[in-house]
Amino acid sequence: MSVPFVVQARxxxxxxxxxxxxxxxxxxxxxxxxGTQATVKSLAxxxxxxxGAQIVxxxxxxxxxxxxxxxxxxxxxxxxxMAWPRAILTDSGGYQVFSHEGRRRIDDDGVTxxxxxxxxxxxxxxxxxxxxxxxxGSDIAMAFDECPASDASGEVLRQAMERxxxxxxxxxxxxPAPGQLRFGIVQGGADLGLRTGHMAEIAEMSFDGVALxxxxxxxxxxxxxAVVREIGPRMPEARPRYLMGVGTPxxxxxxxxxxxxxxDCVMPTRAARNGRLFVxxxxxxxxxxxxxxxxxxxxxxxxxxxCRRYSRAYLAHLYRVKEILYYRLATLxxxxxxxxxxxxxxxxxxxxxxxxxxxxxxAAT
Amino acid sequence: MSVPFVVQARxxxxxxxxxxxxxxxxxxxxxxxxGTQATVKSLAxxxxxxxGAQIVxxxxxxxxxxxxxxxxxxxxxxxxxMAWPRAILTDSGGYQVFSHEGRRRIDDDGVTxxxxxxxxxxxxxxxxxxxxxxxxGSDIAMAFDECPASDASGEVLRQAMERxxxxxxxxxxxxPAPGQLRFGIVQGGADLGLRTGHMAEIAEMSFDGVALxxxxxxxxxxxxxAVVREIGPRMPEARPRYLMGVGTPxxxxxxxxxxxxxxDCVMPTRAARNGRLFVxxxxxxxxxxxxxxxxxxxxxxxxxxxCRRYSRAYLAHLYRVKEILYYRLATLxxxxxxxxxxxxxxxxxxxxxxxxxxxxxxAAT
Numbered sequence: 001m002s003v004p005f006v007v008q009a010r011x012x013x014x015x016x017x018x019x020x021x022x023x024x025x026x027x028x029x030x031x032x033x034x035g036t037q038a039t040v041k042s043l044a045x046x047x048x049x050x051x052g053a054q055i056v057x058x059x060x061x062x063x064x065x066x067x068x069x070x071x072x073x074x075x076x077x078x079x080x081x082m083a084w085p086r087a088i089l090t091d092s093g094g095y096q097v098f099s100h101e102g103r104r105r106i107d108d109d110g111v112t113x114x115x116x117x118x119x120x121x122x123x124x125x126x127x128x129x130x131x132x133x134x135x136x137g138s139d140i141a142m143a144f145d146e147c148p149a150s151d152a153s154g155e156v157l158r159q160a161m162e163r164x165x166x167x168x169x170x171x172x173x174x175x176p177a178p179g180q181l182r183f184g185i186v187q188g189g190a191d192l193g194l195r196t197g198h199m200a201e202i203a204e205m206s207f208d209g210v211a212l213x214x215x216x217x218x219x220x221x222x223x224x225x226a227v228v229r230e231i232g233p234r235m236p237e238a239r240p241r242y243l244m245g246v247g248t249p250x251x252x253x254x255x256x257x258x259x260x261x262x263x264d265c266v267m268p269t270r271a272a273r274n275g276r277l278f279v280x281x282x283x284x285x286x287x288x289x290x291x292x293x294x295x296x297x298x299x300x301x302x303x304x305x306x307c308r309r310y311s312r313a314y315l316a317h318l319y320r321v322k323e324i325l326y327y328r329l330a331t332l333x334x335x336x337x338x339x340x341x342x343x344x345x346x347x348x349x350x351x352x353x354x355x356x357x358x359x360x361x362x363a364a365t
Numbered sequence: 366m367s368v369p370f371v372v373q374a375r376x377x378x379x380x381x382x383x384x385x386x387x388x389x390x391x392x393x394x395x396x397x398x399x400g401t402q403a404t405v406k407s408l409a410x411x412x413x414x415x416x417g418a419q420i421v422x423x424x425x426x427x428x429x430x431x432x433x434x435x436x437x438x439x440x441x442x443x444x445x446x447m448a449w450p451r452a453i454l455t456d457s458g459g460y461q462v463f464s465h466e467g468r469r470r471i472d473d474d475g476v477t478x479x480x481x482x483x484x485x486x487x488x489x490x491x492x493x494x495x496x497x498x499x500x501x502g503s504d505i506a507m508a509f510d511e512c513p514a515s516d517a518s519g520e521v522l523r524q525a526m527e528r529x530x531x532x533x534x535x536x537x538x539x540x541p542a543p544g545q546l547r548f549g550i551v552q553g554g555a556d557l558g559l560r561t562g563h564m565a566e567i568a569e570m571s572f573d574g575v576a577l578x579x580x581x582x583x584x585x586x587x588x589x590x591a592v593v594r595e596i597g598p599r600m601p602e603a604r605p606r607y608l609m610g611v612g613t614p615x616x617x618x619x620x621x622x623x624x625x626x627x628x629d630c631v632m633p634t635r636a637a638r639n640g641r642l643f644v645x646x647x648x649x650x651x652x653x654x655x656x657x658x659x660x661x662x663x664x665x666x667x668x669x670x671x672c673r674r675y676s677r678a679y680l681a682h683l684y685r686v687k688e689i690l691y692y693r694l695a696t697l698x699x700x701x702x703x704x705x706x707x708x709x710x711x712x713x714x715x716x717x718x719x720x721x722x723x724x725x726x727x728a729a730t
Contacts, residue, residue: 038682042689044670067657067682075660075678083674292432295440305409309448313440317403317432324407324692 013233013259016349021087021139022179028261042327045084057264061093069135077137090138126170134177143171145185150218183209211242232258272330278337281364291316304336378598378624381714386452386504387544393626403447407692410449426458434500442502455503491535499542508536510550515583548574576607597623637695643702646729656681669701
């Protein structure tokens with residue numbers, strides 16, 4: 001197999017790489033903003049281009065429910081539909097479906113669940129999850145996995161791993177969209193032995209990349225960090241390594257230092273909508289009364305539209321009166337923060353000073 | 366008195382003018398997008414600049430409630446607060462307060478009412494309404510008037526006119542912000558005799574512009590058009606003429622043809638949020654199922670971001686799943702439509718072909 005990925009520089013276990021996709025190259029490490037319903041909430045595709053995002057994530061489950069994968073296919077695929085010319089990764093829908101605790105039934109063939117939109121009975125299998133992603137036409141499709149809860153027993157973890165492996169084989173047996181890459185997912189919870197064993201199984205398959213799933217699902221950050229520090233460096237060298245659903249700025253630096261290349265997380269966008277705005281050294285909560293009369297921008301020197309043009313006082317006003325504009329400005333800022341953080345880490349890897357970069361960020365935090 | 370307004374061209378009763386303000390010149394006829402809470406809902410000030418808006422309206426009542434006029438003053442005034450470098454007109458708060466039917470008490474000195482935010486008892490007088498507008502630092506402040514309901518009796522209309530005249534004198538006795546223009550408001554309902562009489566009273570005062578208030582408050586469009594056709598041409602020649610709270614594209618053309626120079630209305634922005642998107646020939650409702658698979662833009666050839674980049678199908682999806690991005694794109698489009706319509710009318714006046722322009726728009730509608 002030939003994976004369109006090259007590692008261009010190393011710094012300790014960390015790597016700076018380049019992943020070629022059907023829609024442009026992606027410089028790794030990379031943070032992927034989450035565009036669940038074919039839009040990163042509150043932003044237009046032009047906003048994401050201006051922020052320098054090279055790849056976004058979209059959710060198979062949500063798009064299959066609304067507007068439907070067939071409609072997206074008929075409209076020319078997800079890139080045309082959301083007018084986004086750069087790369088898209090789609091998750092498999094597994095995580096969303098397994099989050100439907102009590103409303104879904106798993107069997108060896110797939111998962112039956114009720115739609116969150118209209119309660120209708122729906123079913124996802126490895127084959128249908130891949131077919132939907134082929135219809136969407138994403139650049140990277142994720143295998144359909146079983147993602148157990150963070151407090152699952154060893155036996156449950158083991159069963160999920162075994163099923164995920166069988167499903168991974170079935171996913172690879174399907175026909176992808178032309179040029180579509182496919183990533184496998186490693187489960188195993190926080191058990192290093194299980195993780196190592198499952199990684200070996202997934203790494204043997206002809207996936208174009210390997211992801212760690214089932215982390216950041218409720219376990220303490222230290223637990224997740226321990227897994228990432230141990231497993232990250234031993235993931236396949238020649239393929240992109242993706243840590244799913246992670247995380248805080250600190251989580252990202254721990255993972256980058258451990259050799260992870262790709263991330264996605266709703267944190268910057270969801271936190272923005274809830275008033276939490278990231279700054280070097282932590283974050284501010286725009287709901288705090290002190291910001292109502294603060295003429296400073298969220299962060300001085302930040303190049304985002306919110307910081308270039310508006311004061312914290314104005315944002316605090318918009319937030320309090322629930323004006324739509326607040327959500328866009330706050331999201332622009334938090335994504336700028338995340339994308340800059342990861343771009344800075346990439347540059348530090350290239351220049352052989354990642355430890356100093358991470359220490360500087362950690363000291364501020 | 367010297368009013369910073371010149372009529373540059375005429376076409377029948379219609380005028381193309383230029384109004385100088387503290388924050389740039391305004392080419393009339395002009396449509397003013399409504400930015401109630403110091404933001405045109407869903408848009409950033411940069412979006413409004415890109416649309417070519419030369420002046421926006423902000424609401425004294427809403428801003429006095431939240432964040433408070435003193436806070437806006439302390440933050441450098443409304444232009445600095447909302448980062449809008451062009452002109453701002455503020456209403457007087459009268460219309461909002463009088464809309465609080467059953468929750469307000471009018472006396473000869475002012476109006477007592479309950480805040481819509483926290484129910485607290487508030488009071489507006491001619492003096493306080495002007496003081497708030499001076500604090501906000503708008504380029505044009507509106508006199509504090511009494512705006513009766515559309516079905517008010519002649520006696521109620523007469524009382525409101527008399528009170529509005531007394532209050533207008535008190536408004537003019539206050540000190541404006543430096544360079545702030547002040548417009549008087551003509552009441553009189555749909556009674557042409559009352560309107561004519563009240564206009565004469567207001568026209569005698571040293572206001573920088575004259576507005577028609579108390580229209581488009583529930584009366585049939587034909588009734589409003591009759592008033593505008595009769596009164597518009599007889600409003601003071603040398604000062605800008607402003608028709609408050611109007612209206613549909615057709616209303617605007619009737620009024621421009623009758624010599625009106627300025628308009629504001631929530632219609633384009635509110636209709637956008639409700640799924641009604643203006644196109645030449647009328648409007649489409651994006652909620653209609655037919656648009657879910659429509660690959661065309663809202664309107665071909667429209668230069669707005671929504672039409673340049675996205676399909677109706679995508680907008681229909683965003684609308685159905687209530688994504689924040691929908692509101693911005695829809696608002697951009699409807700404001701583009703309104704601003705283009707009025708700019709087109711201005712150009713037609715300059716070129717002496719307004720009747721043909723209006724007929725062409727009317728034929729399409």
